[in-house]
Amino acid sequence: MNAAPADQIRLLDVQSLDVRLQQLAHKRKSLPEHAEIESLNKDLTQLRDLLVAAQTEESDCGREQTKAEQDVDLVRQRATRDQQRLDSGAASPRDLENLQRELVSLAKRQGDLEEIVLEVMERRESVQAHVAELTERVSAVQAKTDDATTRRDAAQSELDAEAASVTKERELVAGSVPADLLKLYEKLREQQGGVGAARLYQRKCEGCHIELNITELNDVRAAARDAVVRCENCRRILVRTAESGL
Structure with a gap:
């Protein structure tokens, strides 16, 4: 030739x-932001999984607390009715004696249930604090991810613009060969x-x-x-x- x-x-x-x-x-493919975003996304996925687990636990604690409080209310209502019957004196001595024993039992039951409510409330507060912490961490990592993505997109746009210019120049030069x-x-x-x-x-x-x-x-x-x-x-x-x- x-x-x-x-x-x-x-x-x-x-x-x-x-x-x-x-x-x-190659430079576009090897931008440091790619690895940074990948690492941040992994962290974000893990944190979001932990957050979902913590939110689920908090929700479970909420239902447990509600149930315990309802149990306390039922015992309290029963005790109020028994006390009213006892105060009215409209019962046989045997029934009055049974009411007194039941009131003692209900008082103990109410105390036990209130202890359960307090324990659940403390556990729920701890979980809520954990949820708040994880939420803050997710927001922080998301902000870093958004920043890295913005930097990556800007760098890619700059490289793409240069590649377009070089491609046009290449077409002109190659056309004369x-x-x-x-x-x-x-x-x-x-x-x-x-x-x-x-x-x-x-x-x-x-x-x-x-x-x-x-x-x-x-x-x-x-x-x-x-x-x-x-x-x-x-x-x-x-x-x-x-x-x-x-």
């Missing part, structure tokens, strides 16, 4: 722009990890960074100026310049 030396030089410009696009894509030469370059670039053309600088291929031996150099020297030569080591297009050392 033949191509004017100037077209081959422009191919290096295309290669340079392609490398820049690769760098931008002969189609057959560009096709070969694209094929090699796909095969060779994103580098399809390399400069021959000081007798060394800048694609594989291997210095050409004397036989290879003589072959390159003997090639016509418009001949598209390839590196014998990496098979990339080898572009000759005034600094090739030929």
Whole structure:
């Protein structure tokens, strides 16, 4: 294949722009905010699970407290009725004696239930404090996540804008390269990890960074100026310049 030396030089410009696009894509993928957000999201998930568990426990305590308070009210109402009957004296001595015994029993029962209410209330207050603490921690981590997301989005937007500019420039430069030469370059670039053309600088291929031996150099020297030569080591297009050392 033949191509004017100037077209081959422009191919290096295309290669340079392609490398820049690769760098931008890698930088976008490797933004530190990605790892930061991932870590924060893990923390957020764990905290939210703990918060849900704590809220469930608080709700259970609330129902337990309500039930205990209702039991106290039932005993208190029963004791009030018994006391009223006892005070009225409208019962046989045996019934009055039974009422007195029942009032003693109800008083003990009420005391036991009130102790249960106090214990549940203390436990519920502790759980409520834990819920408040977890809620605050969730809010704090969420704020950090939002901040990291904002920073990541801003960095991505900046990189995307630069990539769009480089892509436009690449289209213009590539449009001035002969189609057959560009096709070969694209094929090699796909095969060779994103580098399809390399400069021959000081007798060394800048694609594989291997210095050409004397036989290879003589072959390159003997090639016509418009001949598209390839590196014998990496098979990339080898572009000759005034600094090739030929």
